[in-house]
Amino acid sequence: MEYLMLQQLCILIICSLWIPSIFAERPIHDPLNIFCGSTSCYEILGVERDASIKEIKKAYRRLSLSLHPDKNKEHNATAQFRAVSKAFEVLTGNESRPLFDYYLKHPKDYFKVSGQHYIQNMPKSDVRLVLLLVIGLISWLMYTIQMQRYEKVIKLLYHCTLNNLGAKNGGTKQTMDLHKRASDIYDEYIKECKLKGDKSAGKVKMAKDPEFAKIVDRVVREVQIEGGCRKPTTKDLFAVQLLYLPYNLYLWAIKYHRRYISTQPLPRADQEEMARNAVGGTVWEDMTEAEQEKLITLQIWKPDVLATWHNEKVQASEEKRNKLKKKFKRKGAALMDDQDEDD
Numbered sequence: 170m171e172y173l174m175l176q177q178l179c180i181l182i183i184c185s186l187w188i189p190s191i192f193a194e195r196p197i198h199d200p201l202n203i204f205c206g207s208t209s210c211y212e213i214l215g216v217e218r219d220a221s222i223k224e225i226k227k228a229y230r231r232l233s234l235s236l237h238p239d240k241n242k243e244h245n246a247t248a249q250f251r252a253v254s255k256a257f258e259v260l261t262g263n264e265s266r267p268l269f270d271y272y273l274k275h276p277k278d279y280f281k282v283s284g285q286h287y288i289q290n291m292p293k294s295d296v297r298l299v300l301l302l303v304i305g306l307i308s309w310l311m312y313t314i315q316m317q318r319y320e321k322v323i324k325l326l327y328h329c330t331l332n333n334l335g336a337k338n339g340g341t342k343q344t345m346d347l348h349k350r351a352s353d354i355y356d357e358y359i360k361e362c363k364l365k366g367d368k369s370a371g372k373v374k375m376a377k378d379p380e381f382a383k384i385v386d387r388v389v390r391e392v393q394i395e396g397g398c399r400k401p402t403t404k405d406l407f408a409v410q411l412l413y414l415p416y417n418l419y420l421w422a423i424k425y426h427r428r429y430i431s432t433q434p435l436p437r438a439d440q441e442e443m444a445r446n447a448v449g450g451t452v453w454e455d456m457t458e459a460e461q462e463k464l465i466t467l468q469i470w471k472p473d474v475l476a477t478w479h480n481e482k483v484q485a486s487e488e489k490r491n492k493l494k495k496k497f498k499r500k501g502a503a504l505m506d507d508q509d510e511d512d
Contacts, residue, residue: 204259205252210256210260214253226261229256233254233257238250304408305408308406315405319398323394327385330344330385330388330389331381341455343454343455351381355375355378355384358380428443441461441465447464447469448469
């Protein structure tokens, strides 16, 4: 019984200490000093929380006159006057007073309130300046991406040309021609060095000579790469494209009308461009002039003609593959017969 009474007494004591703290006003915590620091703005002006603007102005005039540094000779007169001015600024603001009242009711939402305060008081940006910055950023980004594509193709060409790779190893006729051109330039370089009395010239293998690598790099970079991997220029900048947009739309409309609407014969340049775009730039470059002329005559840019041409290429490649299979089978059978005869 005594134990129960003691337990109830302890509960009453705890409740008497804890319950008042729930309803008591919490101390103001304003580390960012967006209101009045650790003191309530209402307390500084000596007004109630439901005071009108008229009452706040009256209290401010009274305190500002008495606390002005010219009349108040205390050492902290300036700080007191600034606190009064800050409290008046907060409580008379159309946005700051509702934020301060909300904070007093919801102390835990201080950083939410302070963030809203900074957003509301953020200086307004010039739309034209922001637009220019966005256009500049997009231009830089597009230029960088285009340059990366170009360097990737150059790196592949450099590797194939330096090692003189054939079609089976990833090279092309173009890279083999570039290797021959670089070799000729290298031979001329070695001859000049020997004429100048350089005895070490030509002693290192051409493929391992750093000078040959420099020549290959120079020769490869002279290649005019077109299409999506071309070297970027000022015309590829987004800002420049915006400036030329009306003019380019005008040219595109004229070209579209000439190619797809007008009944007049197409110019030679348009025929070559349309044929090249239809079969692909790489395939077009690997063709002979006679093959290119045949495709132009067929009007390869027409969808039905292009589909027929693709089907013929597929059939031709399959026939070639079948012939090679039969050839290898015959060779294999002949080898088996030779082994049987030896046994």
